[in-house]
Amino acid sequence: MTDLADCEKTVVTDSNSERDARQVDSQAVSEGAVTAAPLAFVNGAPFTELPEDLYIPPDALEVFLETFEGPLDLLLYLIRRQNLSIVDIPIADITRQYITYIEMMSELRIELAAEYLLMAAILAEIKSRMLLPRPTGPEQGEEDPRAELVRRLQEYERYKHAAQELDALPRCERDVFETSADTGAIKVKKIYPEVELKEVLLAFQDVLRRAERSTHHHIQREPLSVRERMSSILARLRTQLLIPFPSLFERKEGRHGAVVSLLAILELSKERLIEIIQEEPLGELQVRPLMASGVD
Amino acid sequence: MSIDVELKTIIEAALLAAGRPLSFAELENLFADNERPEPSEIHSALAELAEDCRGRAVELKQVASGYRLQVREAFSPWVSRLFEERPGRYSRAFLETLAIIAYRQPVTRGEIEDIRGVAVSSSIVRTLQERGWVQVVGHKEVPGRPALLATTKQFLDYFNLKSLGELPPLQELIDDLALQAAPQDQPVTENANTESIE
Amino acid sequence: MSIDVELKTIIEAALLAAGRPLSFAELENLFADNERPEPSEIHSALAELAEDCRGRAVELKQVASGYRLQVREAFSPWVSRLFEERPGRYSRAFLETLAIIAYRQPVTRGEIEDIRGVAVSSSIVRTLQERGWVQVVGHKEVPGRPALLATTKQFLDYFNLKSLGELPPLQELIDDLALQAAPQDQPVTENANTESIE
Numbered sequence A: 001m002t003d004l005a006d007c008e009k010t011v012v013t014d015s016n017s018e019r020d021a022r023q024v025d026s027q028a029v030s031e032g033a034v035t036a037a038p039l040a041f042v043n044g045a046p047f048t049e050l051p052e053d054l055y056i057p058p059d060a061l062e063v064f065l066e067t068f069e070g071p072l073d074l075l076l077y078l079i080r081r082q083n084l085s086i087v088d089i090p091i092a093d094i095t096r097q098y099i100t101y102i103e104m105m106s107e108l109r110i111e112l113a114a115e116y117l118l119m120a121a122i123l124a125e126i127k128s129r130m131l132l133p134r135p136t137g138p139e140q141g142e143e144d145p146r147a148e149l150v151r152r153l154q155e156y157e158r159y160k161h162a163a164q165e166l167d168a169l170p171r172c173e174r175d176v177f178e179t180s181a182d183t184g185a186i187k188v189k190k191i192y193p194e195v196e197l198k199e200v201l202l203a204f205q206d207v208l209r210r211a212e213r214s215t216h217h218h219i220q221r222e223p224l225s226v227r228e229r230m231s232s233i234l235a236r237l238r239t240q241l242l243i244p245f246p247s248l249f250e251r252k253e254g255r256h257g258a259v260v261s262l263l264a265i266l267e268l269s270k271e272r273l274i275e276i277i278q279e280e281p282l283g284e285l286q287v288r289p290l291m292a293s294g295v296d
Numbered sequence B, C: 001m002s003i004d005v006e007l008k009t010i011i012e013a014a015l016l017a018a019g020r021p022l023s024f025a026e027l028e029n030l031f032a033d034n035e036r037p038e039p040s041e042i043h044s045a046l047a048e049l050a051e052d053c054r055g056r057a058v059e060l061k062q063v064a065s066g067y068r069l070q071v072r073e074a075f076s077p078w079v080s081r082l083f084e085e086r087p088g089r090y091s092r093a094f095l096e097t098l099a100i101i102a103y104r105q106p107v108t109r110g111e112i113e114d115i116r117g118v119a120v121s122s123s124i125v126r127t128l129q130e131r132g133w134v135q136v137v138g139h140k141e142v143p144g145r146p147a148l149l150a151t152t153k154q155f156l157d158y159f160n161l162k163s164l165g166e167l168p169p170l171q172e173l174i175d176d177l178a179l180q181a182a183p184q185d186q187p188v189t190e191n192a193n194t195e196s197i198e
Helices: A004-017 A021-027 A038-044 A058-066 A071-080 A091-107 A114-131 A147-168 A197-213 A224-239 A251-270 B007-018 B024-028 B039-052 B073-083 B092-104 B109-116 B122-130 B153-158 B170-180 B187-193 C007-018 C024-028 C039-052 C073-082 C092-104 C109-116 C122-130 C153-158 C187-193
Strands: A274-278 A285-289 B058-063 B066-071 B134-139 B147-151 C058-063 C066-071 C134-139 C147-151
Touching: A071 A091, A071 A114, A071 A147, A091 A114, A114 A147, A147 C092, A147 C109, A197 B092, A197 B109, A197 B170, A224 A251, A224 A274, A224 A285, A224 B092, A224 B134, A224 B147, A251 A274, B007 B024, B007 B039, B007 B066, B007 C058, B007 C066, B007 C073, B024 B039, B024 B066, B039 B058, B058 C007, B066 C007, B073 C007, B092 B109, B092 B122, B092 B147, B109 B147, B122 B134, C007 C024, C007 C039, C007 C066, C024 C039, C024 C066, C039 C058, C066 C073, C092 C109, C092 C122, C092 C147, C109 C147, C122 C134
Parallel strands: none
Antiparallel strands: A274 A285, B058 B066, B134 B147, C058 C066, C134 C147
């Protein structure tokens, strides 16, 4: 491919200086090397008529251009609307039309993406190669100068079409809708972590280790059975505000049990959690939770 | 669309797509002005829909903000599995608090804090109670009347103990500590970097 | 709870409760290990459920991430009134970019630009990623290590597809220069004044 920058100048200046597009077709190459800044020329030129085959009023041009997804799309449009074949593009015709568009855009000061100018250059380059005598020998058969452009147009058209099909698929939020029902009535079982007793004991050893280090904490060493009995007496007192002392002892627990209960009662009393009362001399001892001021 | 789409089915579609209760006005507004059914028709359609739901996974409920289709409670055993979170592990603080309550019960939160040397978060105590391992057995008659915490029968059941007496006595744990002065495996620290929940 | 709750109804309850597609494995996990149905039973239940949905507002659809109950397309005239914002139309640039990624994945932005003949705006790629339809699946080992883009399961879910194989087939490329492509409609200008989002 020849130098693109040159081609670009060629195209734009050609079309600018030669209003007659057919003339451009035949002269594009021979008059190629013009040095003027291309776009300035275009903007300066009065623009009086639209080519008939475009069918686009000038005020719609901007909107029109926005509907194209780039130069390939525009080219495809030019080809398809005339029922022309992609694979055998009348390159001179299409180039002329395409360049007319580019000129109009510039005339209307519509900012054109660089890709559009590049395509103009490519078209002009292809056109110029088409004008050159084609080698005839089968051995040296050079590819059709249009082949690469045709391939790109076809490839683009496939995806353009695929995009339309994609858009037509039933999709969520437009055609189909995900559903959900309320789950307020569903009772979710809470799953708790598993714990091993060993973990609890090891955690407690850590506590003890820390407590041993700080001397002011002295962890008392009552047998656990006493602590447990203390809890159970307190628990009973929550529902039964006055418990006869003897009922805190159970015969079947034997001597050991009685000792545990007694120690628990004494400890609770010492910690001022319960009080032991006797309503009349020699009356029955009773235990009740200690309530400082009758609150509760 | 097809002329014979039933009103009740349109309402069902809308309720399921919305995923929230729809008010009667919202149901009316599903329709263009010129094809809106009479309120009485919508009411009958709702009644039919409720009837259709018999034996199905959802039921039509009227709540304050309107009508909704809700999954029947009977499906909880299965559906709840969708929402169950994988349990994490309990934090160190949680296990220590539990151990202190087990060994020192009945005990107040303040006493636990004294022993651990740091504050005990209420969420730990709440979780222990939720799990049914700890209960309040009374209140200590000191200013503030703090709750006295003790372990429960469920606690014993979970750890397969007949009574707290089956826990190693405090003295034994302390003796163990002395032994551990010699370097030894510490399975405890495995937990150090695992996620923990309270 | 009742012993005769049908499997298909349990599945229906779960799909409606989840509000998203459930994979086959998730359906299996609705059941405790000892009462889990055979895969073949779940498959039959799904078939029965699909059958039951005839004439109803919803249909059972298998998409990339699993099974879902979705409101049928026929109800969109009414249901879409629920949503204040009309679902945006996507711009052609957006759809073309998405189509190229879907059909050509994994693909770099440069390759997309080669096919379309214009620059691909970063906002389109960003939007595609934000919607969760496109992800970066690697980098091409060429200078600049450009990201390789591919579509996601959510993309398939959203477009109601089970796999990329369900995409409409890509047009054949006509290689023969002598073959004339059939004249074709030009829907291009239809879109000229439609709102588009990217």
